[in-house]
Amino acid sequence: MVAPACILVVDDEPRSVEVIARILREDFEVLSATSVEQARALLENNWVHAIFCDQRMPGMSGVEFLAEVRARWPDIVRMIVTGYTEPDDMIDAINQAGIYQYITKPWHPDQLLLAARNATQLFTMQREYERLSLELRLAPPVVEGRLRQQRERVAGSYHFDSIIRSPASPMCDVCRQAAKTAVFDIPVxxxxxxxxGKELLARAVHYASQRSAGAFVAVNCGAIPDDLLESELFGHRKGAFTGAHANRRGLVEEADGGTLFLDEIGDISPAFQVKILRFLQEGEFRPLGTNETTRVDVRVLAATHRDLRAEVRAGRFREDLYFRLTGMVLSIPPLRSRPADIHVLAQHLLDAACARHGRHVRGFAPGVMDVLVRYAWPGNVRELQNEILRMLVLAESDCLGLDLLSPMLMGVGPVTVTPQAPLAAEPTVHDSGTLQERMDALEADVLMETIARCGWNKSLTARELGLSRVGLRAKLERYGIVPDAGKQSLQKGNS
Ligand SMILES: Nc1ncnc2c1ncn2[C@@H]1O[C@H](COP(=O)(O)OP(=O)(O)OP(=O)(O)O)[C@@H](O)[C@H]1O
Ligand SMILES: [Mg+2]
Structure with missing residues (x-):
């Protein structure tokens, strides 16, 4: 509960003091003094918000005393109570003491209460104003400090170390090269x-560059038609085209002093290639609807999922633009060609998803990682990220089991071709032997194909083929299917 405001009543006439005090006590804490000396002592020892002071007092007038109060305790709201209609010099005196209100006798109790409420409210507002002014004075360094911390946190999360990879990953070379390139102001x-992880790498390059305090502005060139892309990148003036209701700064200008990331650059039309080339050559551009050129200082990073050299050879991408963009080329290998990264990335992405969604899952059940490593990941890390999130959503224990994997990974989807895991053979139709022999050979092929795809996980294979574990084991023994180096050579027909 907020303590009531405190009001001091000063009058040499004890009865007047008592009458005023009684009225104010309804809403306030009231102190009373019948002399200036007593009033001073109370002010020195109490937290007073407002004063009602009588004008006619022996020794010192109310206005004189309130002038003294103003000098010593300027925050206290001062009110004078007087029985006379005062001449002009009295008004001057009142101004000198900075009196908030003067109340003439005879007063009405409501008038007194209203004056007291307004006065204490004024006191509170003055205090609040001072507090905010003080905070405002302190604000620039505080805000600056927070901004610096925020900037450091963002830069920290886009450091090359935040690109997760195994110690022997080909990504280590890519990151080393990128780190060297970052400090040179050249296009990449x-x-x-x-x-x-092209955008992730681009951000790491930006935050490791001398432009790290500037903006990193990404534009997806592939997703936008030419005219919209032009206005997105270079901005427009009001009325430049139907719907241009106001001036708009382009993203190129937003990136001034920083980095412009042209994503999917391989997807832009030949006409727009010319516009980008002109901008890269001249460092200036013309917003739509103007004749003036604007100059900016940006470093351009670009990305593409296409083989841009092949596009140049095929005549679909301008060679001169290609050379403008490629001060350095960094190539990120697909995820399927770096199986060791799948291990560390899967665990990292799981931990990150758990932290984001407040879940507690330790890791993966045996066999899951084998399936993850064997899958082709056409959508690369993003697809792995989605798969893990999906598993986490479905999880009911603290360990992600094989049953949570999407059917895509369990067979119908693409299967990896890596040196570690040759593509399992499709079942083939056998064209010699008796019907039984041909059926056995086909059954062996189906078993072989399925168990290889399931990463030699017997429960999973049994479930997929509708067999019990014991039944599966019997069939594997019968056909001599074993997960060793010679596993591809089936010893068929030894039943
Ligand atoms: N090595 C990595 N470590 C951690 N996260 C990664 C890694 N590689 C990619 N990611 C994550 O995967 C997702 C996809 O990455 P990003 O957007 O950078 O890929 P991209 O190559 O730009 O994709 P697109 O071609 O679809 O634009 C992001 O969430 C990114 O943080
Ligand atoms: Mg991208």
């Missing part, structure tokens, strides 16, 4: 399939 082209 990042190649890689969708979801391999």
């Amino acid at each position: 082209l990042i190649e890689g399939e969708t979801g391999t």
Whole structure:
């Protein structure tokens, strides 16, 4: 509960003091003094918000005393109570003491209460104003400090170390090269399939560059038609086209002093290639609807999922633009060609998803990682990220089991071709032997194909083929299917 405001009543006439005090006590804490000396002592020892003071007092007038109060305790709201209609010099005196209100006798109790409420409210507002003014004075360094911390946190999360990879990953070379390139103000082209982390790498380059305090502005050139892309990038003036209701700064200008990331640069039309080329050559551009050129200082990073050299050879991408963009080329290998990364990335992405969604899952059940490593990941890290989130959503224990994997990974989808895991053979129709022999050979092929795809996980294979574990084991023994180096050579027909 907020303590009531405190009001001091000063009058040499004890009865007057008592009458005023009684009225104010309804809403306030009231102190009373019948002399100036007593009033001073109370002010020195109490937190007073407002004063009602009588004008006619022996020794010192009310206005004189309130002038003294103003000098010593300027925050206290001062009111004078007087029985006379005062001449002009009295008004001057009142101004000198900075009196908030003067109340003439005879007063009405409501008038007194209203004056007291307004006065104490004024006191509170003055205090609040002072507090805010003080905060405002302190604000620039505080805000600056917070901004710096925020900037450091963002830069920290886009450091090359935040690109998760195994110690022997080909990504280590890519990151080393990128880190070297970052400090040179040259254009960089990042190649890689969708979801391999091109934008992540581009951000790391930006935050490791001398432009890290500037903006990183990403534009997806592939997703936008030419005219919209032009206005997005270079901005427009009001009325430049139907719907241009106001001036608009382009993203190129937003990136001034920082980095402009042209994503999916391989997808832009030949006409727009010319516009980008002109901008890269001249460092200036013309917003739509103007004749004036604007100059900016940006570093351009670009990315593509296409083989841009092949596009140049095929005549679909301008060679001169290609050379403008490729001060350095960084190529991110697809996820399927770096199986060791799948292990560390899966665990990292699981931990990150758990932290974001407040879940507690330790890791993966045996066999899951084998399936993850064997899958082709056409959507690369983004697809892995989605798969793990999906598993986490479905999880009912603290360990992600094989049963949570999407059917896509369990067979119908693409299967990896890596040196570690040759593509399992499709079942083939056998064209010699008796019907039984041909059926057995086909059954062996189906078993072989399924168990290889399931990463030699017997429960999973049994479930997929509608067999019990014991039944599966009997069939594997019968056909001599074993997960060793010679596993592909089936010893068929030894029943
Ligand atoms: N090595 C990595 N470590 C951690 N996260 C990664 C890594 N590679 C990619 N990611 C994550 O995967 C997702 C896809 O990455 P990003 O958007 O950078 O890929 P991209 O190559 O630009 O994809 P697209 O071609 O579809 O634009 C992002 O959430 C990114 O943070
Ligand atoms: Mg991208």
